[in-house]
Amino acid sequence: MAPTLCAICQIARALIIRPKNHQKLCRECFISIFEAEIHHTITSTSLFSRGDRIAIGASGGKDSTVLASVLKTLNERYDYGLDLVLLSIDEGIKGYRDDSLETVKRNAVQYDMPLKIVGYDELYGWTMDQVVEVIGKKGNCTYCGVFRRQALDRGAKMLGINHVVTGHNADDIAETILMNLLRGDLPRLARSTSIVTGDSASDVRRSKPLKYAYEKEIVLYAHHKKLDYFTTECLYSPEAFRGSARSLxxxxxRVRPSAILDVVRSGEDMAKLVPEEVTGISQCKSQKVSLSSADGEREGAGGCGSSNGRNSGGEMADMEKKLQQDEEAASREIDVSSLASSTAHIHPPEKKGHDPKTGKTGRKDAGRKLVKQTLGSCKKCGYMSSQEVCKACTLLEGLNKNRPQMEIETDVEDNESSTLRRRMGGVALAAG
Amino acid sequence: MAAENTIPVIVEFTGGLEMLFSDERKHKLSVPTKDDQGKAVNIGWLVEYLCDKVMKDTRKEMFVLDGHVRPGILVLINDADWELEGEASYALQPNDNILFVSTLHGG
Known part of the structure; x- marks a missing residue:
């Protein structure tokens, strides 16, 4: 078979066929168009401002590695004037995260970026390995996800950075849109489509520069640029529902490659139809930017982000804060930074209507009754939350309560004495 | 089987697929030139061969679903997307490099 030539340069052999338009490209033209499209996403949404310090949420996996590589390239090529830092979360999963963190450490050297690692153990007093010992392999993703989102915020704050970028790609966004559609969760569906989700109160916003990039192209980019990334699946079983959405x-x-971006666009169009009192995106009707956490969980809903007022000290942020002050009860106005302390989490939060086993906090009600979600601060840890006590604190409460119970249960079984000792050690640490 | 009746190929697994193949990324194989029906071997044949002869892991469905390479696994033939080369019907050539990359693992 005669080799197909690249549709752009017409010289080199085509190696890539683009899922979104079937364009056949050579290696160089693919790399250059992939980068140009991310550049377009960044400039058309005014994602960054000159002088911004940006933390790249780095797991060592393909998406965040490609994100770091592309941002470095674009920052130099187009002189964005950004100060890029790698921020990694150590969930405390032996044989998984410790290996992937080695990859991040190499990336820090390869990309000449500073690296900050924050651990669940220091933030919450629990590693994921310990969480799984207590709650089992089922449902632990909820804990990990909730903890990670807040951990990224906290890590950024430690670095004095107010913008975290994550490697979420078009496939991830499409997956989340479908999940929220299948759950009938319009508020989250609407929020999950925004490229920027952030929060003027916590001073940390998150964005997804790879939002329109196909996972397939991200993998091909990493392959053709010979990037160093880590690929072992998390040892704990994946969330079944997300897995189904992913397979779908x-x-x-496979049948229609453009479907992924089509779902993303449909999600964006549906988001526009969702009333603002449902999404919590108030006061900025014309902007698609909203407030929420990275993949559509309920943490940190409400308030309003904006595509121009990036800088937390900027006029827009101040105005947003003022608008919120006007609209919300004075008691909501809490200085987040003064309350932010990594030890606050260890104290068990007060009882709240919540089932610690499932981690559910009445999600159905939020969707059906279309309750307006307003931003406040968790009264336990001070981090942004749409509820009195944030989800991380609520989950921790359940965990901390279960810790002594588990000891009694395992006491009966002789063969688990080593596990027991480890747990006892954990209790002693938490108590002390 | 005589040497002239086999083709040397290099098969690589990345993106997490190496887990299914004894944690070995690179496999240098010598495969027959013809299948049972006497037809020249192609990628479709190779995928079956890998499942039957090379994969020790029992989780075949992580690699092949309903007789096809699982959606989300990219196949590159000498660095080119197999969609450009006729996918499963591509006839193996001596010293071909066939790369299977999973996109399904965490990022």
């Missing part, structure tokens, strides 16, 4: 997306892509 991949099967759709």
């Amino acid at each position: 997306i991949k099967n759709l892509e």
Whole structure:
């Protein structure tokens, strides 16, 4: 078979066929168009401002590695004037995260970026290995996800950075849109489509520069640029529902590759139709930017982000704060930074209507009754939350309560004495 | 089987797929030139061969689903997307490099 030539340069052999338009490209033209499109996403949404310090949420996996590599390239090529830092979360999963953190450490050297690692153990007093010992392999993703989102904020704050970028790609966004559609959760569906989700109160916003990039192209970019990334699946079983949405997306892509971006666009269009009192995106009707956490969980909803007022000290942020002050009860106005302390989490939060086993906090009600979600601060840890006590604190409460119970249960079984000792050690640490 | 009746190929697994193949990323194989029906071997045949002869892991469905390479796994033939090369019907050539990359693992 005669080799197909690249559709752009017409010289080199085509190696890539683009999922979104079937364009056949050579290696160089693919790399250059992939980078140009991310540049377009960044400039058309005014994602960054000159002088911004940006923390790249880095797991060592393909997406965040590609994000770091592309941002470094674009920052130099187009002189964005950004100060880029790698921020990694150590969930405390032996044989998984410790290996991937080695990759991040190499990336820090390869990309000449400073690296900050924050651990669940120091933030919450629990590693994921310990969480799984207590709650089992089922449902632990909820804990990990909730903790990680807040951990990224806290890590950024430690660095004095107010903008975290994550490697979420078009496939991830499409997956989340489908999940929220299937759950009938319009507020989250709407929020999950925004490229920027952030919060003027906590001074940390998150964005997804790879939002329109196909996972397939991210992997091909990493392959053709020979990037160093880590690929072992998390040892704990994945969230079943997300897994199903994922298979659905991949099967759709096989039949019609454009389907992934089509779902993302449909999600964006649906988001526009969702009333602002449902999404919590108030006061900024014309902007698609909203407030929420990275992949559509309920943490940190409400308030309003904006695509121009990036800088937390800027006029827009001040105005947002003022608008919020006007709208919300004075008691909501808490200086987040003064309350932020990594030890606050260890104290068990007060009882709240919540089932610690499932981690559910009445999600259905939020969707059905269309309760307006307003931003406040968790009264336990001071981090942004749409509820009195944030989800991380609520989950921790359940965990901390279960810790002594588990000891009694395992006491009966002789063969688990080593596990027991480890747990006892954990209790002693937490108490002291 | 005589040497002239086999083709040397290099098969690589990345993106987490190496887990299914004894944690070995690179496999230098010598495969027959013809299948049972006497037809020249192609990628479709190779995928079956890998499942039957090379994969020790029992989780075949992580690699092949309903007789096809699982959606989300990219196949590169000498660095080119197999969609450009006729996918499963591509006839193996001596010293071909066939790379299977999973996109399904965490990022």
